[in-house]
Amino acid sequence: MVVSTGSSEREGWSSRSAFILAAVGSAVGLGNMWRFPAEAGENGGGAFVLFYIFCVLLIGLPVLLSEVLIGRHGQASAPESVRRVARDSKAPEGWSVLGSMGVFAAFLILSFYCVVGGWVVYYIGVFLSDLFQTGLSGGAFAGRPAEEIETLLPGLFGNGSLMVGLNLGFLAVTMFFVARGISSGIECVAVYLMPMFFVLFLGITIYGAFTGNFGDAVTYLFTFDFSKLTGEVMLAAVGQAFFSLSLGVAGMMTYGAYASRETNLGETSGIIAGADTAVALIAGLAIFPIVFAAGLSASAGPGLMFQSLPIAFQAMPFGSLIGLLFFTMVFFAALTSSVSLLEAPTAYVFEKFKLSRPVATVIVGVGAAVLGILSALSFNELADFRPLALIPIFSEANFFDALDGVTAKLFMPIGAILTCIFVGWVADAKLIDDENGLDGVLHQVWRALVRFVCPIVLTLILAAGLFPEWFAKAMSELQQGFAVVFG
Numbered sequence: 001m002v003v004s005t006g007s008s009e010r011e012g013w014s015s016r017s018a019f020i021l022a023a024v025g026s027a028v029g030l031g032n033m034w035r036f037p038a039e040a041g042e043n044g045g046g047a048f049v050l051f052y053i054f055c056v057l058l059i060g061l062p063v064l065l066s067e068v069l070i071g072r073h074g075q076a077s078a079p080e081s082v083r084r085v086a087r088d089s090k091a092p093e094g095w096s097v098l099g100s101m102g103v104f105a106a107f108l109i110l111s112f113y114c115v116v117g118g119w120v121v122y123y124i125g126v127f128l129s130d131l132f133q134t135g136l137s138g139g140a141f142a143g144r145p146a147e148e149i150e151t152l153l154p155g156l157f158g159n160g161s162l163m164v165g166l167n168l169g170f171l172a173v174t175m176f177f178v179a180r181g182i183s184s185g186i187e188c189v190a191v192y193l194m195p196m197f198f199v200l201f202l203g204i205t206i207y208g209a210f211t212g213n214f215g216d217a218v219t220y221l222f223t224f225d226f227s228k229l230t231g232e233v234m235l236a237a238v239g240q241a242f243f244s245l246s247l248g249v250a251g252m253m254t255y256g257a258y259a260s261r262e263t264n265l266g267e268t269s270g271i272i273a274g275a276d277t278a279v280a281l282i283a284g285l286a287i288f289p290i291v292f293a294a295g296l297s298a299s300a301g302p303g304l305m306f307q308s309l310p311i312a313f314q315a316m317p318f319g320s321l322i323g324l325l326f327f328t329m330v331f332f333a334a335l336t337s338s339v340s341l342l343e344a345p346t347a348y349v350f351e352k353f354k355l356s357r358p359v360a361t362v363i364v365g366v367g368a369a370v371l372g373i374l375s376a377l378s379f380n381e382l383a384d385f386r387p388l389a390l391i392p393i394f395s396e397a398n399f400f401d402a403l404d405g406v407t408a409k410l411f412m413p414i415g416a417i418l419t420c421i422f423v424g425w426v427a428d429a430k431l432i433d434d435e436n437g438l439d440g441v442l443h444q445v446w447r448a449l450v451r452f453v454c455p456i457v458l459t460l461i462l463a464a465g466l467f468p469e470w471f472a473k474a475m476s477e478l479q480q481g482f483a484v485v486f487g
């Protein structure tokens with residue numbers, strides 16, 4: 001659909017529900033099913049998960065509303081939208097750098113996101129061929145021991161050219177839909193694929209709950225151990241909250257720009273954050289019971305989803321078919337996210353350089369392909385390359401982990417802090433109030449969160465994560481202080 005924005009005619013979502021599905025599609029993706037369980041496992045479980053939920057409610061949700069609101073007011077690519085809000089607020093237009101930073105971060109994320117998308121495609125192939133070999137009714141991988149199934153992923157990691165091929169394939173599919181535009185490309189993917197995803201996802205989770213070690217998973221994910229809440233864990237949790245909600249990287253600003261004036265942004269943001277968090281927690285409850293039942297390590301990191309679920313599918317009747325359907329659904333979820341990652345820089349490039357949408361898509365896509373190849377090779381040929389060896393918290397990271405770490409732990413929190421300062425302090429309060437769709441107490445709470453709580457808490461978390469020793473020392477001094485005061 002083409003919406004008239006006064007000055008120019010541009011594309012927009014065809015309805016409010018199309019916007020919601022596309023935004024939920026952007027939020028729900030590999031972040032929920034692959035990154036969330038991996039991060040939770042690597043950061044000690046319960047402390048991470050509960051702090052993550054705290055971050056979503058107190059920081060993620062207010063920032064999400066701030067981002068879509070900037071986009072809807074600006075009706076343009078992220079940097080231009082921020083510039084227009086600044087201009088209409090009589091504030092310095094240099095604030096547009098907030099949008100540019102986000103666009104750049106989205107581009108970086110896109111490059112490694114498509115690498116993981118490629119793994120999903122590989123697993124679709126694995127289950128498809130298994131279906132032909134073992135037939136429909138039995139479990140997957142008939143008669144093969146669990147250890148052998150676990151070697152599927154390391155096997156893939158060791159094959160550089162296959163990794164690169166899959167990565168480029170996934171990126172090409174993403175480019176195809178973005179090049180087609182909003183209503184016949186991006187919206188189309190979301191409207192058909194997201195509902196299908198939800199049905200299958202719930203089915204598999206309910207099945208897993210009855211067959212796996214559900215009790216242990218619940219204890220692991222929801223037992224809060226305060227001593228485990230280090231600066232690094234907190235920064236990881238806030239980074240995961242932003243990654244999962246697609247925040248701090250211009251994605252939600254870009255999607256907000258296609259929303260109509262009638263859409264209530266406050267309500268919509270609540271739906272997006274609620275759906276995304278529910279999927280992450282359910283994914284945790286689907287994956288960890290299997291991890292524990294199969295005796296795998298919770299801190300297995302990026303491999304968790306790819307290694308634990310295939311083992312579970314082996315025990316299930318119709319296992320190969322369920323495995324095939326599951327990874328197909330993950331593929332859909334990943335695709336609705338990767339299109340949003342590509343859309344943010346593409347919208348910027350075609351607007352800025354006055355290019356057609358397909359040409360801009362190809363330019364951004366080729367750039368992402370180059371970085372993506374380096375990421376894909378960091379599991380094999382370039383395994384020893386440490387691009388950020390000089391920065392302590394990233395010193396051990398290969399190219400792939402460095403991109404992931406820098407975007408989630410630096411770009412996203414910094415982008416969010418600047419967004420809060422911009423919306424809470426710089427932009428015209430009346431302009432903001434006209435857009436946000438909130439009234440009464442909710443409005444007051446949101447404003448207080450954006451102005452005070454989010455920027456302050458985020459700055460502290462960022463400092464604590466970047467300087468963990470300093471934070472640990474401050475915490476132990478604080479504890480000693482408490483001990484003295486309260487005996």
Ligand code: PHE
Pocket residue numbers: 026027028029030031032106109242243244245246247249251337338340341
């Ligand atoms: N939120 C997506 C996911 O969870 C990833 C993403 C991040 C998409 C940032 C857009 C912008 O998979």
